[in-house]
Amino acid sequence: MMSETGPHQSLFLGIDGGGTKCLGRLVDASGRVLGEGLAGSANAFQNLQGTRASIVNCAEAALASAGIAAERLDELVVVAGLAGVNVPRCHSAMTQWSHPFARFEVFTDIHIACVAAHGGEGAIIVVGTGSVGYNLVDGKGHSYGGHGFTLGDQGSGAWLGRRALQAVMLAGDELGPATQLTGLAQAQLGVSGLEVVDVMSAASSREFGAFAPLVIAAAEEGDEVARSILDEGAAYLDAMAMKMLAAGAERLSLLGGLANIMAARMSKPVKERLAPALAQSEEGAVRLALRLQTGQ
């Protein structure tokens, strides 16, 4: 293991770790990109050992892409932004890891996304399969939502999809309004009625997220049920955005696969503060890794 401030610390790796993959970017002390790495999923909540393995694989891939010997793994200053480390137990498990690097620091995936989006401080809302907000103001980060498919993630793809199927089930009993979602869901699932329960009751958030496009399509066709689902999700995200702006965020970026859909449904004060993300998440991790060099 190298000294943390030794002269050989010239390799910095920023990793954006998520539920599907790890993206790493290797730079020198001046920030010049030397290589990039891609590896498997890194969700510390779902799979701790797999996350550690993905991080090492990602580092090895980045070194290889830069033409640097794998033995120099122990010279790397690594910063990883990871899904799942918002849960205290998972964060501890990652910080207590006997990693093979010179130095390793972990942040939440949303922290590095926020740093990347604003080149520093600001607020983000990530709305994809799940939903979460993060506000970085005066050096302090605060998250909103991110409560997962079972307890929250309002406005997310999985939430939209489940709401759609719930509306279909209610309509089937004539205990809710008829909706175009019934036909759309049947076409996608290949079943209807109580068989939907059979097929979907143990489905993953990702599988529910596959029904989000039906909500968007039906809403565009004027379906009131679909519109009210989208509006309810957007209202939650809008309240989250207002909260973060009130707490001092200067810039606000919406990220994730549903960002554009939801941005269009935000309130005027929120829309006026929306700003595009300046860089991808892994760039935020690189930035934080370079800071370790100077002790910032």
Add this chain to the structure above:
Amino acid sequence: MMSETGPHQSLFLGIDGGGTKCLGRLVDASGRVLGEGLAGSANAFQNLQGTRASIVNCAEAALASAGIAAERLDELVVVAGLAGVNVPRCHSAMTQWSHPFARFEVFTDIHIACVAAHGGEGAIIVVGTGSVGYNLVDGKGHSYGGHGFTLGDQGSGAWLGRRALQAVMLAGDELGPATQLTGLAQAQLGVSGLEVVDVMSAASSREFGAFAPLVIAAAEEGDEVARSILDEGAAYLDAMAMKMLAAGAERLSLLGGLANIMAARMSKPVKERLAPALAQSEEGAVRLALRLQTGQ
């Protein structure tokens, strides 16, 4: 295997099979109770082989309690009401079973509960860990709800519990009103904030149902969030009840652990039609088994 209408068909077994246990009642052709049996869970959706085993165990136990030789299993006319057979795939699997009895017929658990509650036709709403309605009118049964924890079961214990924890998470972000449920849930769970997500995100419907009493307690203390959760659940069940009364049900019974709590929150027209269940579910299965004797 006996002939289905043979003279030896003097043993009739009615089984009420549910997620936790099977209760069986053994009678002779006149309906006189000969014995009773208790066995393990019988939810055909969750565990098909286990359900079949529980039914055989229940029959053996009933024969033993009546002092009748186990060899006479093949003389039994068995009717079982089972959880899970509302799902077509599970119903088929049970009817295609090469059972060891003289005759075996399967109904949904709610069908036999309905027959028992009214000694014939009528409507029931079962509201315990889950929620479901069933209307038996002019020889035809029709179910409402029963869509499970993920897609429905509004007003049920699991639904109330999840709603409570969702409200706690919203309040924690100050994106929902403060509620006494926060303190009550923390006392019961031993954790708060994002650790609730860690502990509960993969919890079963039964585990969520353990938080339903907190909603009831907080509502009694005047907590507005808890009251609105109860009201929303009751409104769903009330709409279901109105639907079944409009479809011709003469009697309506509320069954399950939350029946009294929800009955108190029903609308006046529904309350006026509420009638106590006349018998326990296994009695409904016995009744249907005896009907097979006369070919009704």
